[in-house]
Amino acid sequence: MAVSLELEISLPSGKRKKIEANSMEDLKARSQEAFNMGVLRLCGCGSGDFSDLAQGTAFQAIVVKVCLASTSTAFVLYSYSDIVSWGSPHSGGQMSAAIKSQLRHRKITEVVGTDDAFAAVLADGSVLTWGSLEYGGDISSVQHQLRNVVKVHSARGAFCALRGDGSAPRASDDLMSDVRYFIES
Numbered sequence: 001m002a003v004s005l006e007l008e009i010s011l012p013s014g015k016r017k018k019i020e021a022n023s024m025e026d027l028k029a030r031s032q033e034a035f036n037m038g039v040l041r042l043c044g045c046g047s048g049d050f051s052d053l054a055q056g057t058a059f060q061a062i063v064v065k066v067c068l069a070s071t072s073t074a075f076v077l078y079s080y081s082d083i084v085s086w087g088s089p090h091s092g093g094q095m096s097a098a099i100k101s102q103l104r105h106r107k108i109t110e111v112v113g114t115d116d117a118f119a120a121v122l123a124d125g126s127v128l129t130w131g132s133l134e135y136g137g138d139i140s141s142v143q144h145q146l147r148n149v150v151k152v153h154s155a156r157g158a159f160c161a162l163r164g165d166g167s168a169p170r171a172s173d174d175l176m177s178d179v180r181y182f183i184e185s
Contacts, residue, residue, distance in 0.1 A: 003051075008058040009042070011035065037063050071113040071131060078111050078120075085118070092118040092131030099130045112154045119152045119159045127152060127161060145169035 003022060009031045010016040017034045021027035024042075032040050040061040069076045074087030083103055087093030092113065095103070107123035117131030119139075125148040131137035135157045139146065148164040161169055 005053055005055050005057070007053065008056065009034070009061050010058065011061055011063070031061055035061065038066065040064065067111065069111040069113045069118060071118065071135075072115045074113075074116075074118075074131070076111050076113070076118055078108050080107055080109075081105075083108055083111070083120070090132055091116040092137065095130050099128060102128055110152060112152050112159070114154045114158060115156050117159075119154065119161075121149055121152050121161075125149050125164065127159075129159065142169045 006020045019030045043060045064079045071091040074091040074093030076085045110121040114136045116135035117137035119129045127146040129139045136159045149161045151162040
């Protein structure tokens with residue numbers, strides 16, 4: 001028989017609720033329902049084992065923004081620290097083991113898609129891509145320039161990164177002279 005505990009959950013805004021639950025999953029679901037918020041991450045759970053909790057234990061709940069990005073035949077659902085993809089492998093629906101490994105324990109700020117590839121901007125300003133090589137899935141030729149990236153935009157078959165200093169990595173001098181003129185004007 002599951003033990004039921006009354007626990008206090010608070011949001012950073014200061015709003016608090018007492019929630020009765022009999023498992024971590026139950027606590028999370030009831031917290032989301034009580035605050036009428038889709039996805040909450042509970043902080044201060046210690047080991048995460050419900051049996052380790054005591055009556056009246058207090059938690060901080062953080063609202064997690066969940067975002068969706070797509071290519072022509074694949075999707076990515078992501079939050080700040082989690083990501084999952086599905087759909088056509090050619091269009092980025094399956095991340096390679098190398099990409100999964102590089103994304104593990106990294107903070108994701110944005111994911112965008114071209115027709116057949118995804119680009120993820122990480123909190124450290126780096127960028128990872130996967131999917132069709134012809135549609136932006138291979139950035140190895142400019143990877144060394146992708147530092148301090150704050151935003152990535154996509155077109156049908158390419159990505160453009162904007163760095164924190166307002167510059168964009170040079171794909172070619174002709175293309176970038178137009179960009180420099182726009183920024184300096």
